[in-house]
Amino acid sequence: MAYDCDVLVIGGGIVGLSAAYAVTRSSPGTRVTVLEKEPGPARHQTGRNSGVIHSGIYYRPGSLKARYAVRGAAEMSAFCAEHGLPYEITGKLIVATDRAELPRLHALVQRGRENGIPVRELGPAQITEYEPHVRGLAAIHVGTTGVCDYGAVATRLAEASGADIRYGSEVTAITRRPDGVVARTADGAVVSGRVLVNCAGLHCDRVARLAGDDPGIRIVPFRGEYYELARPDLVRGLVYPVPDPAFPFLGVHLTRGIDGGVHVGPNAVPALAREGYAWSTVRAGELAGTLTWPGSWRIARRHWRYGAGELHRSLSRRAFTDAVRRLLPEVTEADLRRAPAGVRAQAVLRDGTLADDFLFREGPRTVHVLNAPSPAATASLPIGREIAGRALAAMGAMGATPAPAAGPSAR
Known part of the structure; x- marks a missing residue:
């Protein structure tokens, strides 16, 4: 068959674009096409987070997340x-x-040192040297954390990759052939490639099933709600609570962004749609998919107390403010202004286990990225190389070299 490209990437967030960038840098001449359903890059997880460059202190030594x-x-x-x-x-x-x-x-101090991260332990007086308005019994300072604009990073990756990036191209069907993979989009276009890379984020499990592969997980969306601090002078940098290790969420924190504003949040509440950025956004089919997955009910039974607290903070500004005041006692309800929410694509196994690490799975001529929540934006360049290596290895197993351009009839 004549191919439109060698590597066909589904998903134009920072992970998909990093994969495209890594492929073209690792193997010049390899033709890459990216299909993204939105009119531009980074419209979901990439563009709806607090912009933190994470140090890696939270993650189990030796895990993909840590490395x-x-x-x-x-x-x-x-x-x-x-x-x-x-x-x-x-x-x-x-x-x-x-x-x-x-x-x-x-324990975080020890974990940070095992991961090779510079960590300084602080007492109450030293906390106020860094953050005069923050109060605590003890703290650690992590010097390698920072902030950036991941939307701008994604846009630059798209430009630098040299890939053929097609926005407004939602994939609705995938056909695996002995010599390649063909994707059909909602507007009727057909795109063929030797290897398919699934970086569809909130929809990655659905795309895996379209390709005929069993992902073994279900994406359960959790909405993270943010406020903006009306008095940004109260916070100099980044301030986090001590997270509960039973959950992959870091708790409500304070983040001075690259624009000088301070974001407060996020919490973590069940979203009623894959792109459910408000309680009013409900998609019955997607909600049914969450509710019929056995792992969802097992999570609810194990962690209902935690979930009830998050729901309370979602529905009550006062409760949310109380959570913030543990770190920043001066803050009031009037200081918090609603900001755009994000949704985390959390992979959940059938037994209710929350996937704790980045998760890749492969099928014939397919590479699926099935769990890449935070810190995936921070780690996107190494993740992109991991994906590129797998995709190029799959091409090599086919005895493939970069494909010639397809004729008009193949498009």
Whole structure:
């Protein structure tokens, strides 16, 4: 068959665009096409987060998250500097406000050191040297954390990749052939490639099933709601609570962004649609998919207390403010102004386990990225190389060399 490209990427967020960038840099002459259903890049997870360049302190030593976040933080800063994109290495505080949190804080110190991250332990007086308005019993300072504009990074990756990027191209059907993969889009276009790479984020499990592969997980969407701080002078940099290790969420934190504004959040509540950025957004089919997945009910049974607290903070500005005041006592309800929400694509196994690490699976001529929530933006350049290596290996197994351009009849 005549191919439109060698590597066909579904998804124009930062992971998909990093994969395209890595393929063309690793193997010049390899033709890459990216299909993105939105009219531009980075419209969902990439463009709806707090913009933090994570250090990697939270993640289990030796895990992909730990390795790629540590490496990715340095590479992301270098990429921004090379391409003239705004970024700043600010450092951050992780603050214990209750004695019960102190053992977890000390565990983070050890984890950070195992991951090769510079960590400084602080007492109450030293906390106020960094953040005069923040109060806590103890804290750690992580010097390699920073902020950037991931939407701008994604746009630059798209430009630098040299890929054929087709926006407004929602994939509705995939056919796997002995010598390649063919995708059909909602507007009737047909695009063929030797290898398909699934970086569809919130829809990655659906795309895997379209390709005929069993992902073994279901994406359960969690909405993260943000506020903007009306008095940004209360926060100098980044301030986080001590996270609960039972959950992949970091808790409500304070983030001074690259624009100087301070974001407060996010919480983590079930979304009623894959792109459910408000309670009013409900898609019955997607909600039914979540509710019929056995893992969803097992999560609910295990963690209903945690979930009830998150729901309360979602529905009550006062409760949300109380959570923030643990770190920033001066804040009031009037200081919090609603900001755009995000949705986290959390992979959940059938037994209710929340996938804790980046998750890749392969089928014949397909590579699926099935769990890439935070810190995926930070780690996107190493993740892109991982994906590129798998895609190029799949091409090599086919004895393939970069494909000639397809004729008009194949488009």
